[in-house]
Amino acid sequence: MIDKLNQFDVVKLRSAQNVKFLSGPQGRVTDPDGEWIIAGFVDNECLITKQSTMIRVPHVDLILVGTYSKNGFNKKLADITKPN
Numbered sequence: 622m623i624d625k626l627n628q629f630d631v632v633k634l635r636s637a638q639n640v641k642f643l644s645g646p647q648g649r650v651t652d653p654d655g656e657w658i659i660a661g662f663v664d665n666e667c668l669i670t671k672q673s674t675m676i677r678v679p680h681v682d683l684i685l686v687g688t689y690s691k692n693g694f695n696k697k698l699a700d701i702t703k704p705n
Contacts, residue, residue: 626680629694630659631687632669639682641666645674656686 626632637653645651651674660668666677 626659626662626667626683626685627688628659628661628691629689630685631656631689632659632667632683633657633686634678635682635684637678637682639679640676642668642677643674644676645672649673 633656634653651671655671657669657671657676660670660675662668663677666679667683668675668677669683670676
């Protein structure tokens, strides 16, 4: 399934038991429920973000909610950065 996941896809966690890496503001716990964004991939696992927290989880612990075209995203980003 990892080949079906792409950067910037929206996912939900099936389980938080296999979280291997956590980075976020000290003293602020992020609710594992809700939607997360795939930031990238490391060693066949997914780095996902929500608010200011990033976690690393196996792809089998994710449910795909929505997908975006990376090319479309990059085009819109380029259009935003052009001066009027």
